Structures are given as structure tokens and as C-alpha cells.
Amino acid sequence: MGRFAEIQERAEKRKGGADGLKALLPKMPDHDALxxxxxxxxxxxxxxxxxYAGFVRNVIDSKWPGFEAAFSGFDxxxxxxAPDDYxxxxxxxxxxxxxxxxxxxxxxxxxFVRRLADEHGSAGRFFADWPLEDQIGLLAxxxxxxxxxxxxxxxxxLRALGRDGFVxxxxxxxxxxxxxxxxxxxxxxxxxxxxxxxxxxAWHAETGLPFTHLSRICAFSVGMPGGEDEAx
Numbered sequence: 001m002g003r004f005a006e007i008q009e010r011a012e013k014r015k016g017g018a019d020g021l022k023a024l025l026p027k028m029p030d031h032d033a034l035x036x037x038x039x040x041x042x043x044x045x046x047x048x049x050x051x052y053a054g055f056v057r058n059v060i061d062s063k064w065p066g067f068e069a070a071f072s073g074f075d076x077x078x079x080x081x082a083p084d085d086y087x088x089x090x091x092x093x094x095x096x097x098x099x100x101x102x103x104x105x106x107x108x109x110x111x112f113v114r115r116l117a118d119e120h121g122s123a124g125r126f127f128a129d130w131p132l133e134d135q136i137g138l139l140a141x142x143x144x145x146x147x148x149x150x151x152x153x154x155x156x157x158l159r160a161l162g163r164d165g166f167v168x169x170x171x172x173x174x175x176x177x178x179x180x181x182x183x184x185x186x187x188x189x190x191x192x193x194x195x196x197x198x199x200x201x202a203w204h205a206e207t208g209l210p211f212t213h214l215s216r217i218c219a220f221s222v223g224m225p226g227g228e229d230e231a232x
Contacts, residue, residue, distance in 0.1 A: 004203040004214065007175060011221040021220065025213050029164035037124035037161065043074040043106070043113045049157040050105050050148045051097055059097075066095030071106060076117070079110035101148075108147035115145075127163050132204075132211065135165045136197045159212065166200050166215035167232040175218040 008021075015021040047067065051060050060067075070093050072078050087107055091100045116123040130138045138158070143150035149157060155167045166172065168188065177183060181199050183192040203214050219232035 004207050004209075004217075007179065007221045008207075008217050011217045015220055021217065024220065025216055026159075029210055029212050030162050031128040031164065034162040035122075035124050035128035037122075039076050039113050039117050039123050040074045042123040042127070042161065043076055043079075043110055044068065045160050046109045046113070046146070046149060046157060047071065047074065047106050049153050049160065050102055050109075051099075052156075053148070053153050055097065063096065070095040074106075074110075076110045076113045079107065080114050082107075105147040109149070112146045124161075127158070127161060130163075132164060133201050134197070135200075135211070136193045138165075164210045164212050166196075166211045166218075168196065169219060169232045171219040171222050172215055172232045174222045178222060 012018050012021045015024060048060065048064065051067075068074065070090060072082075087104060090096060090103050091098055096103065113123045116126045120126040120129070127138070135158075139150075139154050142154040142157070146154075152167070152169075155165070158165050159167060173183065173188070176196060176199060177185075179199070181195055183195055188196065200211055200214060203209070204211060207214070209217075215232045
């Protein structure tokens with residue numbers, strides 16, 4: 001396995017040196033802030049990322065105040081008791097994107113958030129306290145127990161919530177293969193996911209960098225400089 005320092009050096013050369021690369025890195029993850037995040041804000045972000053999938057993000061963001069109003073501030077306690085008519089009416093509500101399946105995902109995810117709160121004190125505590133070295137396990141929870149939060153949607157959601165973690169984008173996967181990791185050229189399978197987690201764990205131990213920064217540096221080390229695909 002190549003040292004992560006080699007990947008970072010390659011990224012620095014492509015991004016104008018160490019200072020140039022540093023300027024492109026996201027802020028440090030704050031798990032204390034995530035732990036304190038209220039359940040309604042967790043559900044709000046879940047919904048935002050469900051609706052992002054397949055839509056232009058700017059369109060969703062421009063309508064977001066309407067989403068907040070239409071979904072009653074994303075209060076899980078209220079939404080868990082809302083009758084069928086409430087959800088039916090939302091499918092014709094012009095304040096939101098009228099996609100019936102995604103609207104109903106809010107109902108399912110309100111139930112998911114409420115379960116997390118009942119079992120862990122809050123959904124924020126659950127996400128913040130899940131072991132850093134097992135992001136793959138956390139993604140599996142989102143895939144199996146939440147609604148429409150599998151795959152890349154779940155990965156970007158965790159990043160948006162402020163949890164430290166990596167994103168398995170095209171560029172990140174290319175970087176991992178370039179480092180010698182024997183993973184599939186197609187969608188990662190279970191064995192690939194385990195190998196990816198182990199590699200990021202090793203890089204974290206080697207550098208002390210947060211997984212979020214490891215992921216972003218990895219992405220910046222491959223592809224066309226400044227290209228649209230250069231992202232995690």
C-alpha cells in the first residue's frame with residue numbers, strides 16, 4: 001500500500017501547492033454539533049437529499065422555505081401522527097416538488113428518526129456516536145432502515161449533517177484503485193466496501209486527518225485538474 005503522503009503530494013501539485021489544496025478542503029467535522037442537532041433538522045436534511053437525487057439542487061433549495069412550511073417544520077412527532085389525508089394533500093401542494101414517492105419517503109423517514117430518538121436519545125446522537133471506523137455499517141443502516149437514503153444519497157447526507165466520513169465518488173474510487181486497492185471497476189460490492197473502509201482507516205491512522213479531508217484530497221489527486229468530475 002502506498003503512503004497517503006504520496007496521494008497528498010500529487011493533489012498539492014495539481015492544486016497550487018499545500019496552501020492551495022488546504023484552501024479547498026471543507027471545514028473540520030463537528031460531531032458535538034451533530035450530537036446536538038434536533039430531530040427536525042435531521043429529518044429536514046434527509047428530505048433535502050432525497051429530493052436532490054434526480055433534481056437540480058438549486059431548484060430544491062429555492063423552494064426549501066415552502067418545503068419547511070408544507071411539512072410542518074419536519075417535526076417527527078407531528079408527522080408520525082399525521083393522517084393519510086395530510087400526505088395525500090401534499091402530493092398536490094405547489095410549495096413542494098410533487099413527487100408522490102419522495103413525499104411518502106418523508107413519512108417513512110419521520111418514523112425512522114423517531115425510532116432513533118427513542119433508542120438513542122436523538123437521531124443526532126446516533127449519527128455522531130456511530131464508530132468512525134465503521135462508516136460502511138452506518139451506510140448499511142441508512143440503506144436498510146431509512147427510505148431512499150442508500151448509495152451516494154446517504155453518503156452526501158452524512159457529510160451535510162457534519163459527520164466525518166468519506167464519499168465514494170468516481171474520483172475517490174479511481175484514487176483507491178490507483179493506490180493498489182483491488183476493488184471492482186463497477187459498483188463496489190460487499191468485499192470492496194470492506195476493503196475501502198480498511199484503507200481509509202489505515203490512512204486515518206497514518207495521517208491523523210479526518211476522513212472528510214482524506215476523501216477530498218483523494219479526489220483532488222486524480223482526474224482532469226479543475227474538471228467537473230473532480231469531486232467527492
